[in-house]
Amino acid sequence: MNAPFDAEARAAPPVSWTEANQRYLAAEFARLKAQLSGGDAQAANESVREALAALPEPAAIDQLTETFGLSAFERDLLLLCAGVEMDAGLAACCAAPAGMPGRPYATFGLALATLAEPHWSAVTPVRPLRLWRLLEVKDDQALATSRLYIDERVLHYLAGVSYLDTRLRPLLRAHALPAAMAESHVRVVEAAAQALEERGDGMPVLQLLGDDGAGQRDVACAISRRLGLQLHLLRAADIPTGLHELDALAVLWHREAALLGSALLIECEDGTSSAARLAQRPGGLIFIGAREPVRVDRSALHFVVNKPGAADQRRLWAQALGVEAARLNGALDGVATQFRLSAETIVRTGEALRPALAASQTPDAVLWQACRASLGSGLDDLAQRVEPAARWDDLVLPEPQKSTLRQITAQVRHRFEVYDGWGFAGKGARGLGISALFVGESGTGKTMAAEVLANELHLDLYRIDLASAVSKYIGETEKNLRRVFDAAEDSGAILLFDEADALFGKRSEVKDSHDRYANIEVSYLLQRMEAYRGLAILTTNLRNALDTAFLRRLRFVVQFPFPDAQQREQIWRGIFPAATPLNGIDHAKLARLNVAGGSIRNIALNAAFLAAEGGSPVAMPHLLQAARSEAARRERPPSEAETRGWV
Numbered sequence: 001m002n003a004p005f006d007a008e009a010r011a012a013p014p015v016s017w018t019e020a021n022q023r024y025l026a027a028e029f030a031r032l033k034a035q036l037s038g039g040d041a042q043a044a045n046e047s048v049r050e051a052l053a054a055l056p057e058p059a060a061i062d063q064l065t066e067t068f069g070l071s072a073f074e075r076d077l078l079l080l081c082a083g084v085e086m087d088a089g090l091a092a093c094c095a096a097p098a099g100m101p102g103r104p105y106a107t108f109g110l111a112l113a114t115l116a117e118p119h120w121s122a123v124t125p126v127r128p129l130r131l132w133r134l135l136e137v138k139d140d141q142a143l144a145t146s147r148l149y150i151d152e153r154v155l156h157y158l159a160g161v162s163y164l165d166t167r168l169r170p171l172l173r174a175h176a177l178p179a180a181m182a183e184s185h186v187r188v189v190e191a192a193a194q195a196l197e198e199r200g201d202g203m204p205v206l207q208l209l210g211d212d213g214a215g216q217r218d219v220a221c222a223i224s225r226r227l228g229l230q231l232h233l234l235r236a237a238d239i240p241t242g243l244h245e246l247d248a249l250a251v252l253w254h255r256e257a258a259l260l261g262s263a264l265l266i267e268c269e270d271g272t273s274s275a276a277r278l279a280q281r282p283g284g285l286i287f288i289g290a291r292e293p294v295r296v297d298r299s300a301l302h303f304v305v306n307k308p309g310a311a312d313q314r315r316l317w318a319q320a321l322g323v324e325a326a327r328l329n330g331a332l333d334g335v336a337t338q339f340r341l342s343a344e345t346i347v348r349t350g351e352a353l354r355p356a357l358a359a360s361q362t363p364d365a366v367l368w369q370a371c372r373a374s375l376g377s378g379l380d381d382l383a384q385r386v387e388p389a390a391r392w393d394d395l396v397l398p399e400p401q402k403s404t405l406r407q408i409t410a411q412v413r414h415r416f417e418v419y420d421g422w423g424f425a426g427k428g429a430r431g432l433g434i435s436a437l438f439v440g441e442s443g444t445g446k447t448m449a450a451e452v453l454a455n456e457l458h459l460d461l462y463r464i465d466l467a468s469a470v471s472k473y474i475g476e477t478e479k480n481l482r483r484v485f486d487a488a489e490d491s492g493a494i495l496l497f498d499e500a501d502a503l504f505g506k507r508s509e510v511k512d513s514h515d516r517y518a519n520i521e522v523s524y525l526l527q528r529m530e531a532y533r534g535l536a537i538l539t540t541n542l543r544n545a546l547d548t549a550f551l552r553r554l555r556f557v558v559q560f561p562f563p564d565a566q567q568r569e570q571i572w573r574g575i576f577p578a579a580t581p582l583n584g585i586d587h588a589k590l591a592r593l594n595v596a597g598g599s600i601r602n603i604a605l606n607a608a609f610l611a612a613e614g615g616s617p618v619a620m621p622h623l624l625q626a627a628r629s630e631a632a633r634r635e636r637p638p639s640e641a642e643t644r645g646w647v
Contacts, residue, residue: 320350
């Protein structure tokens with residue numbers, strides 16, 4: 001009566017695929033030994049059938065056979081080479097015919113003589129065994145007597161151990177499925193998956209184009225997972241340029257794509273020719289991530305993956321910050337509008353910031369500074385960073401000009417609400433950038449006003465010297481300006497173009513090719529100004545020299561007048577720091593000197609050095625000497641009326 005219970009107790013535990021695969025491999029080796037040594041072939045074949053029946057999934061050798069299209073003879077030849085490495089009995093069978101001492105090895109002649117359904121083409125370079133480097137032919141002997149060795153990566157795969165080929169590890173890195181994705185990127189994944197499903201003419205190259213490299217990785221990974229594949233990344237710069245090395249890399253990768261079930265994303269930076277050469281090799285799913293399309297011989301599908309828009313970024317921030325997002329008092333709108341961050345950066349920064357936000361009394365400021373720090377700036381090699389020191393109180397301007405500057409700050413702050421919340425962005429992308437022209441003589445406060453805006457908005461300020469950006473070589477100016485705008489886009493830095501009339505002068509009548517290309521430079525800059533998401537400020541001394549078409553595309557024009565006596569006195573009163581020792585300074589008399597604010601600062605600074613050298617406070621004699629030095633530099637000596645009564 002206990003028999004059923006005893007039968008269940010004696011039942012063997014379920015066998016894992018790895019163990020069943022190894023038993024099946026051992027049975028196949030026994031079958032080959034029977035063929036080579038004249039053993040009991042019927043018993044060996046029965047053992048193979050029993051081992052095959054115990055497999056929960058196809059054995060590694062059968063998966064490989066189907067994947068690479070091996071014939072029965074090629075399959076047995078591969079097993080023979082594997083058995084020499086893994087089965088001592090099979091190795092002994094191979095050692096005897098060789099007639100030589102030392103390590104046993106299989107030969108093609110032995111296989112032709114003993115294995116079923118032999119064919120000479122099995123070891124030709126165009127058949128799978130050598131095409132995919134499953135086997136290697138050693139020595140320079142006749143092909144029939146040369147040593148045949150199984151590739152180590154393939155040997156471990158047959159044993160049930162799968163890993164990325166060690167020859168590819170220095171070049172490739174796996175990419176995990178992202179924790180969060182922008183909605184716009186999810187739509188790209190859906191569209192690409194549908195396009196792949198509808199294609200019936202083989203696997204195309206998927207080109208992911210745009211400025212979001214991290215987003216391209218996430219999109220490629222999500223598409224790969226839809227297809228049951230693991231994504232690996234390869235930098236285009238790491239692809240070898242030599243044809244032999246490139247062919248070797250292509251073979252190894254396509255073999256790994258089949259063995260591991262992987263897809264490849266080639267990340268392009270500047271050069272794209274190497275990526276094209278690798279991508280045009282048939283086999284496997286290949287993505288190309290680049291800003292611009294890459295020309296490849298294989299059919300290709302193109303999808304745009306740019307950094308998430310403001311609405312997407314706001315949602316990602318709220319998700320990454322969790323409960324701390326509620327304490328930010330609307331700061332997420334400003335962060336989402338001002339900075340262009342990838343979903344990967346937002347998730348990483350948000351998770352790391354949670355403790356700091358919870359402990360801070362000003363979480364919005366903490367978040368803002370973290371965004372600036374996470375971006376760094378790619379502009380440092382292209383432009384001069386200006387550390388903004390000026391505040392509103394330092395700026396001496398008529399009230400209408402100050403009012404215009406405050407309008408600029410308000411528009412930068414409320415872009416998300418107006419563009420996205422109120423729908424203006426949906427009316428078209430043109431004209432959504434904020435650009436301003438500051439017009440005035442040197443020293444009237446144009447750069448100081450830019451510093452005030454940068455301080456008020458907590459943004460980086462970069463000065464671009466247009467004289468160095470403009471090149472005499474055709475096309476170089478656009479390239480220089482493109483690098484500046486592309487580097488500034490993510491951080492939303494304030495761009496200050498000094499001496500704008502160097503490039504934005506009136507477009508000339510086309511008389512030769514140089515005139516035509518000069519006009520193209522202006523047109524390109526107008527286009528980038530309109531598309532730039534940050535604030536761009538241009539300064540000029542000569543408003544009349546500017547192209548009227550350019551003026552129409554500027555949102556703000558601020559005239560910086562030469563200061564009158566009252567304004568000059570106000571500048572003098574605020575020019576000295578509180579710690580500067582002063583003695584008998586008459587600001588009203590100083591204001592008679594007809595100079596702009598920049599010159600006033602130079603005079604005050606030089607007078608301070610004169611006083612320090614003499615060991616006394618700054619006094620009117622020091623200022624008179626400094627004023628005369630400044631006038632000599634400008635080749636305009638001060639009049640007697642301007643300096644009467646200073647000393």
